[in-house]
Amino acid sequence: MDRGRREPRRSLPLWPFIVAAVLAIVAVVIVHVVLVRRQDGVDFFDHYVAETELPDGSILTLRAVTFGDHHELPLNQPKTGLMGFGRGGRGVPEFLERETPPSSVVLWFSRRDGQSGKTMDFRWWKRCSVVDAHGWNIKDRDATQECYSLDANGGFSGSTQWGGDRRLMDTFRTGEYDIGIVSTRLPSFRPSGKTFALKVHNVDGKVVAEFDVPWPGAATLPVWEPETLPATKSVGNLKVTLKALTVEEDRSQTSDRYGLHARADFEFSGMTAGAEWHLDDVRLEDALGNASDDYDCILSPLDSAWKVVALISRNEDAPLLASETWHVGKIQLPADGTKSDLKLSDSIGGVPIFVKSIGGPGEVTYVESVSGTGDEIGGFAFAGPSEIENFSVRMKYNGSTCRRTVKSKVPHLFLDNLHLKPFQSLRIQAVDDAGKMVDGRVCVCNDEAFWVFSPPPGSKSIDLKVIVTQQREVEFIAAPQLVTEEE
Structure with a gap:
């Protein structure tokens, strides 16, 4: 009898274990899909203001209307998958936000496929507009798009509109992101009631959607009383006279601008004013909190009055003022x-x-x-x-x-x-x-x-003087006079 000889051990086949492992993975995936369906853009929001069907059958939704200088749009955080794995939403912020000038109205939009619910692009977008209580057409500006995907750690955002009437460029493609939001701002305006009619225009300028939007600002808006022109104010020995405030509506320009050019006609007098002072800049404001430059003006010319702020500086060749000058003295080179x-x-x-x-x-x-x-x-x-x-x-x-x-x-x-x-x-x-x-x-x-x-x-040396000049500000409240460049 050979005690050193052993019977061979019978090995079990591996294929049942492989099949079982594959079936387990498939089961986990199926459970994951059931627990976490694909959450398209509409699932990230609790509510909306209004929505409408566009001519192509897609749904344009006005998500929110905010007012002020800091604006936020909350986002729901997506659910995670089985045991916390899967589409976690690490790239989705808790809210979208933007800063604007004071008293701005910000409109937040999303768009989705009417059948699948997938987030859709804004390549067709050009602008929004409203008509104020005076009948003046007001355009939006500074449209911004933000996009986020659950399959990535983030998205992209970018402001692609600088004027009152420019289309969004390089917008995302349909299905590329789970969330796609366009926000745009309107200057504060006087609504004709508790709501206002908001129009959305496509790249051809055609109105493709209209919304009846609740006014988000104060119920009562201030009104300024204009001064009688010409009006004269004094800054020290300098007298500044505002003779007229006219606003030209340029009907020949392209639609990339607001098309308003304001002109404040000033006159200086006293203390050789013309030789010593010059008009450096003009700022325009209205009672609603809007501010604008004079060339591409966003203020309504039908409002009762604007604030006209003249910024006046001394000419470089004007005699130095003792209050603005330090005579340092002689310095060797x-x-x-x-x-x-x-x-x-x-x-x-x-x-x-x-x-x-x-x-x-x-x-x-x-x-x-x-x-x-x-x-x-x-x-x-x-x-x-x-x-x-x-x-x-x-x-x-x-x-x-x-x-x-x-x-x-x-x-x-x-x-x-x-x-x-x-x-x-x-x-x-x-x-x-x-x-x-x-x-x-x-x-x-x-x-x-x-x-x-x-x-x-x-x-070999210099005799040095250091000067700190101070611009002078002169304010007027004046009624704008609307004219056309053809007149």
Whole structure:
């Protein structure tokens, strides 16, 4: 008898285990599909304002109407699959949001297939419009689209409309995303009642949808009483007269703009006003909280009155005002590639001014201690045809040390910790030791300023003046007069 010999062990076949594993996976997938059906765009929202069928059979839904300067559209978070796996919605935010000017009306839209419910694109979209209580047609602006997919960690968003009448570009394709939202804003307007008629236009300008929308703003809106023109206001010794406010409706222009051009006719008088002051800009506002420029005006010309704000600045060749000027005095010019620490300070118009140093032509490096602890590289550069327009600053932070390297073919003046107030600007004037004017340019970046200047040949020093000019504001309340360019 051979005790070392063993009977061979009979092995079980593997195919039953493989079949069982495959069936288990299939069962999990089936259960997952049952538990988590595909959630198209309509499932992400609790409610809507109104919806209508478009000519192609798709459904356009007005999801929400919001009012103010901060707007949000809540989104429901999608359900996860079996044991938390599957379509989790990591790319779906809890809400969509956007910031607008005050008193804006934001409209939120989605579109879906009438049969399958799949989110559909907005390639056909051009604009929205409403008619206010005065009968004036108001266009939307700044349309934005946002898209999200459950099969990815995010989506995309982009503002593709800058004017009052431009189609959305590069919009998503139908079925590409689970959520597709277009939001657009209207300036605040006067509705004719508690609701207003909203029209949606396609790329041909045709109205393809209309909604009766509840007015989201205040029930009672303010009304301004206009001043009688001409009206005169005084700013110090300067007198400013608004003679007329006209609004031209340009019927010949393309539809990419609002087509309104406002013109405020001003006149200056007193203290050689024409030689010392000029109109820098005009701001327009209405009682509803809207603000606009004068060229592409969004305000309703049929409203009772607008606020006209004239921003007035002194001419550069006008005599300096003592209240805006610091006479620094004589400063020696440094040699090429060197610098001189100045550490001079004063205050102009409530703004502290720190003249830190002056550097010669070439490459000059400043080393200083800072409060930071990390490593960072930054800087800025200017380029132009003249020497004072070619200038660069490179900053390298290493721990608590900052190395600032200035490159220029001409000298520069370095001002630090500059914090100008609104409507203030920095100017610098200088003459050399022979009394000749020095040509220069001010470059402001954040809280730093550099005056890059080209002294006349042979100059050894400059007599420096730092000026902080303050724009003057003059306000009028005036009734706009609507005309056409054909008149």
